[in-house]
Amino acid sequence: MMLAPRRGTAAAALPLRTGCACPRGAQRPPPFSSTAAARADFTHVVIGGGVVGLAVARQLALRGEAGASSSSATTTLLLERHGAVGTETSSRNSEVIHAGIYYGAATLKARLCVRGKELLYGFCARHGVGHRRTGKWIVAQTHAQREALERIERLCNGGGGLGVPVRWVADAEVRRDGEGVRAEAGALESPTTGIVDAHGLMVALQGLFEDVGGVVALNSPVTAIAPLGSSGSRSGSGSSAGAGSGSGDSASSPSPLPSSSPPPGSAGWELTVRDAATGETSTVTAETIINAAGLGAADVHNMIAVPAGRPPPARLYYAKGNYFSYAGPRPRLSRLIYPAPEPGAAGLGTHLTLDLAGRMRFGPDVEWVDSPDDLAVGGANNARLAAAVAEIHKYLPGVDPACLTPDYAGIRPKLSPRGAVGAGGGGFNDFVIRIEDGFAGWVNLLGIESPGLTSSLAIGEEVERLLYGSVTPS
Numbered sequence: 001m002m003l004a005p006r007r008g009t010a011a012a013a014l015p016l017r018t019g020c021a022c023p024r025g026a027q028r029p030p031p032f033s034s035t036a037a038a039r040a041d042f043t044h045v046v047i048g049g050g051v052v053g054l055a056v057a058r059q060l061a062l063r064g065e066a067g068a069s070s071s072s073a074t075t076t077l078l079l080e081r082h083g084a085v086g087t088e089t090s091s092r093n094s095e096v097i098h099a100g101i102y103y104g105a106a107t108l109k110a111r112l113c114v115r116g117k118e119l120l121y122g123f124c125a126r127h128g129v130g131h132r133r134t135g136k137w138i139v140a141q142t143h144a145q146r147e148a149l150e151r152i153e154r155l156c157n158g159g160g161g162l163g164v165p166v167r168w169v170a171d172a173e174v175r176r177d178g179e180g181v182r183a184e185a186g187a188l189e190s191p192t193t194g195i196v197d198a199h200g201l202m203v204a205l206q207g208l209f210e211d212v213g214g215v216v217a218l219n220s221p222v223t224a225i226a227p228l229g230s231s232g233s234r235s236g237s238g239s240s241a242g243a244g245s246g247s248g249d250s251a252s253s254p255s256p257l258p259s260s261s262p263p264p265g266s267a268g269w270e271l272t273v274r275d276a277a278t279g280e281t282s283t284v285t286a287e288t289i290i291n292a293a294g295l296g297a298a299d300v301h302n303m304i305a306v307p308a309g310r311p312p313p314a315r316l317y318y319a320k321g322n323y324f325s326y327a328g329p330r331p332r333l334s335r336l337i338y339p340a341p342e343p344g345a346a347g348l349g350t351h352l353t354l355d356l357a358g359r360m361r362f363g364p365d366v367e368w369v370d371s372p373d374d375l376a377v378g379g380a381n382n383a384r385l386a387a388a389v390a391e392i393h394k395y396l397p398g399v400d401p402a403c404l405t406p407d408y409a410g411i412r413p414k415l416s417p418r419g420a421v422g423a424g425g426g427g428f429n430d431f432v433i434r435i436e437d438g439f440a441g442w443v444n445l446l447g448i449e450s451p452g453l454t455s456s457l458a459i460g461e462e463v464e465r466l467l468y469g470s471v472t473p474s
């Protein structure tokens with residue numbers, strides 16, 4: 001399907017999966033009024049069709065729908081490089097609805113996880129997405145681990161300000177109801193933790209996005225982004241992503257703007273998109289761009305920031321997590337079991353999670369890798385499996401190692417080399433979700449690791465709030 005651009009740029013031949021050649025409301029003035037921006041093809045272009053990009057796109061499209069009959073109508077396009085949405089990190093995780101208990105109350109991770117959890121339970125119930133409030137136990141075997149649980153308990157119930165329910169599980173209860181779990185130094189229950197069918201969630205988000213006029217373009221890697229000049233042409237501060245990914249028509253060297261000039265992006269943006277099937281490139285223009293490209297987010301960032309003279313380039317570090325499925329008849333558990341978090345660790349520890357059919361799997365561990373494509377599971381000679389068994393036996397001694405099989409792996413996009421997932425140790429990196437300083441209409445999402453799945457709907461709200469100062473009820 002051809003998308004007919006309204007400006008006189010190269011034809012935008014985006015391989016649209018579905019949608020409309022003339023998006024609803026496209027003729028109405030957008031909220032970022034400038035002559036050039038008013039002629040942009042779309043109000044918002046979201047780059048990346050993982051759960052976060054889908055949630056953001058749907059939230060922004062809801063705003064368009066709410067204003068469809070007024071002058072505030074907007075249009076939203078989602079660009080995804082693969083042939084389907086949600087094939088990267090969003091389908092390679094624990095599918096846990098986190099309670100939000102591992103992060104300091106002042107962090108974005110805590111705020112968006114707690115809000116996201118509430119939104120997600122409501123969304124799943126309304127739209128028939130598979131989920132279950134399983135609850136989880138976090139178990140301690142040593143004094144140090146007990147102290148880690150006490151810190152969480154204080155953060156939740158005490159002066160920490162989180163207000164997320166947790167409770168101590170008595171030793172007798174662990175013995176009676178623990179289904180074989182060992183908790184030598186105590187167990188803390190998080191009753192609001194649960195599981196969700198991540199694929200079902202993304203299918204629902206995509207459908208709802210399209211229902212309110214959103215457009216999904218698959219097989220559409222973004223290869224270059226440039227701010228538009230006031231006349232609707234490029235201002236000269238964008239470029240391609242690098243070798244092999246450019247369109248050939250990107251701007252040349254950066255040309256710093258005089259300090260009195262409006263910031264790049266004030267007049268909108270031009271994105272170059274390659275058709276993954278034919279290799280042909282085309283362009284599409286937008287008033288605002290949202291970088292939700294997950295493991296590709298640093299590359300997208302650098303398409304804009306580097307030519308604009310904003311070094312150093314963004315980079316991500318890759319912390320792979322390996323998962324192992326369990327096919328043994330015993331033990332059989334009905335709740336999630338996590339070890340106490342290790343301060344400064346890149347993950348929450350090799351835990352037990354369940355899918356909606358009750359199947360057990362263990363993971364993810366932490367394996368630092370050089371490439372975001374390194375998704376091989378288990379490590380050389382299954383060394384990862386042996387290490388996982390040692391971790392699992394600390395809290396579930398009845399697990400039969402012969403029944404564990406390497407299953408899949410996912411990669412956490414870390415913002416620093418030893419980036420920790422939680423607060424309470426060194427190296428904590430919060431989510432980065434911001435309108436980039438010195439630019440207009442560019443919302444940047446970097447380091448969206450766990451709890452990004454849980455937080456996705458709240459991240460959608462956050463992006464809308466950043467752009468418009470208010471949130472459309474869903």
Ligand SMILES: Cc1cc2nc3c(=O)[nH]c(=O)nc-3n(C[C@H](O)[C@H](O)[C@H](O)COP(=O)(O)OP(=O)(O)OC[C@H]3O[C@@H](n4cnc5c(N)ncnc54)[C@H](O)[C@@H]3O)c2cc1C
Binds near residue numbers: 412
């Ligand atoms: C091992 C592991 C376990 C986790 N467990 C949990 C959990 O239990 N609970 C939880 O809440 N969170 C969990 N997370 C985190 C959660 O999975 C992520 O935060 C979330 O999936 C991120 O979604 P996303 O949309 O930002 O990224 P992604 O799913 O990676 O989506 C980004 C998309 O952008 C596309 N893209 C990239 N570059 C371009 C480009 N140039 N042009 C067009 N498209 C592009 C990609 O193809 C991809 O589809 C876990 C993560 C990992 C790695």
